[in-house]
Amino acid sequence: MSIRINKEKCVACGKCREVCPGNLIKIGVDKKAQIRHPKECWGCTSCVKECSVNAIEFFLGADIGGAGSWMLTKEEGDIRHWIIHKSDGSVKTIQINKKNSNQY
Amino acid sequence: MRTEKIETDVLIIGGGTAGCYAALTLASEAGGKRILIAEKANIRRSGCLAAGVNALNAYIIKGRTPQDYVEYAKKDAENIVREDLLLTMSEGLNRVTARLEELGLVILKNENGEYAARGNRNIKINGENIKPLLADAVRKCDNVQILNHVNMTDLLLADGRVCGAVGFHVDDSTVYEIHAGAVLCATGGAAGLYRPNNPGFSRHKMWYPPFNTGAGYAMGIQAGAEMTTFEMRFIALRCKDTIAPTGTIAQGVGAKQVNVFGQNYEKNYGITTSQRVYGTVEENRAGRGPCYLHTEGITGEQDKELLKAYLNMAPSQTLKWIEEEKNPSQKDVEIEGTEPYIVGGHTASGYWIDRERRTTLPGLYAAGDVAGGCPQKYVTGALVEGELAAKAIQKDLKESGADQGRYFAGQTAGNQAAAAIRGIYSHHLKKEPGPYSIDQVEEAMQKVMDQYAGGIGSGYRYNEKQLDLADEKITLLQKLAMDLKAEDMDDLLHIYEIKERLIVCRSLIAHLKARKETRWHSFGEHSDYPGKNKKYEKFVNSVLKDGRIQIIYRTLQKGDIEI
Known part of the structure; x- marks a missing residue:
């Protein structure tokens, strides 16, 4: 359970660093965000939601059933898209309307 | 600084x-x-x-x-x-x-x-x-x-x-x-x-x-x-691996707790929060694990709603279902108790x-x-x-x-007092590195608590002798924690996070020792005193005074309590 930060996409805005509830993200000497303690990630996805250039990828550790997929999220108005890239190259998207309550 | x-x-x-x-x-x-x-x-x-x-x-x-x-x-x-x-x-x-x-x-x-x-x-x-x-x-x-x-x-x-x-x-x-x-x-x-x-x-x-x-x-x-x-x-009953909530499945689609034979074991142990955990622990101990929330056969619509509900609070569980290529309707959700x-x-x-x-x-x-x-x-x-x-x-x-x-x-x-505390920050930042790392002290603390103070590894059980050992070892770790070196403020944060937990551990051990009964299964499973005892229908409180934890028993009563 952790995140990867894509350095190609990172624009060093620092929003992920600001919002991480565990203070786990630092800005490196290359001025890019990096997760200093990958094992300490809680998996809350706060940083994934905050990143406006989709540079942060969320994945499950191999010890808890990770099989190579990763996930990111985009917000469009009231809709939050969760985009899951699977290891076979396929992509699955789940959309959630923020104005709708959970049914359970 | x-x-x-x-x-x-x-x-x-x-x-x-x-x-x-x-x-x-x-x-x-x-x-x-x-x-x-x-x-x-x-x-x-x-x-x-x-x-x-x-x-x-x-x-x-x-x-x-x-x-x-x-x-x-x-x-x-x-x-x-x-x-x-x-x-x-x-x-x-x-x-x-x-x-x-x-x-x-x-x-x-x-x-x-x-x-x-x-x-x-x-x-x-x-x-x-x-x-x-x-x-x-x-x-x-x-x-x-x-x-x-x-x-x-x-x-x-x-x-x-x-x-x-x-x-x-x-x-x-x-x-x-x-x-x-x-x-x-x-x-x-x-x-x-x-x-x-x-x-x-x-x-x-x-x-x-x-x-x-x-x-x-x-x-x-x-x-x-x-x-x-x-x-x-507190020990939570959670989805295995992702440690995501189970209540959403249990209450949302009415899924029951079942053992490996598909038997609903909830009614054998009771349905208070601690009994739900205890039942799962006991079924595993008896060789009837793994335990599950029985979701097989729910509708495709219910699958969709569950996947969305988890994205709104525990996204790892949704990702797990997708990784497994099996929705809850196709596969029961395995459950386990967390650490305390x-x-x-x-x-x-x-x-x-x-x-x-x-x-x-x-x-x-x-x-x-x-x-x-x-x-x-x-x-x-x-x-x-x-x-x-x-x-x-x-x-x-x-x-x-x-x-x-x-x-x-x-x-x-x-x-x-403020000056003294600043002095301790400086001590960690300025000292030469000692023999132990921050991670080592954390692992040692968690091992002691797991083995001697009723963690997952000991089925949440402990006895007086084990609690005494736990206290002795945690006290030693407090000394090691004082000797940890902080390279920067991030390290100082991690050192304090360990020192805080060690203080809490010592109080917790004293409280576990002071309640000589088993009032809540799993939450406080005292092997020396396996049953409830009316004598302990009271609060166990504590105060640290002159470096020693003093236990105070206080009576239960209706209405306001003066403190």
């Missing part, structure tokens, strides 16, 4: 659920008072609500009363509750829920426009953004100053009164010395005391925020505050407080997970406690005439 001294009327330590709501309450009624929140991370996503929450678990639904909620919580905790605290909390649940809706929280309504209930006490929401909503409201208050990324470590006392706190910025090397008319402790509970379900790479994939390391308990214990019921540990936590929002561990949320130390108030005696408070109960503590602070500041005071003045003792 640079020191910044700040003076404020009210210092709130921890900008989570309770802390934010206390700030909102104070800001709307304070009449020019200065309020300061010191938050270890950033109030936007800090604390328990970072990922979101998909239901409000404490609400008085139509046809029920606050007293009904008190009775439910009392039964679940086998009577070890403060009825005065539960009632004042229950009476405020619907009030704070209405306020949350005003702030923008989406709550499911039925055809009559009433909140749709889930079970007897819950309502359904879209709580993914609940923390940003609260934080945005706080940020709009002109008289609230927010210090994000400032980790408070110690309370300041002068003449027996709490007059502020000291901490440091987690990135730059600024020390904050904050002097205040009143201090509200709202830091949350303690995770990471025990070896977790996933001890390797995913060690922080746990039920409770791994960043809640018991700072509030530790600073109170060290300042001499009375604590209650640490021995009522100390958390006053679920069980009754925390500060011993009066009805208005004053602690036993003048000038110090407590709300939310750090406050004891009032279990099953969840999100809404923590909000109510924030509100109640804020009101007590207003009243006390007014009565003492201290609300216009200058808090630096006449506090030589407080200033000296």
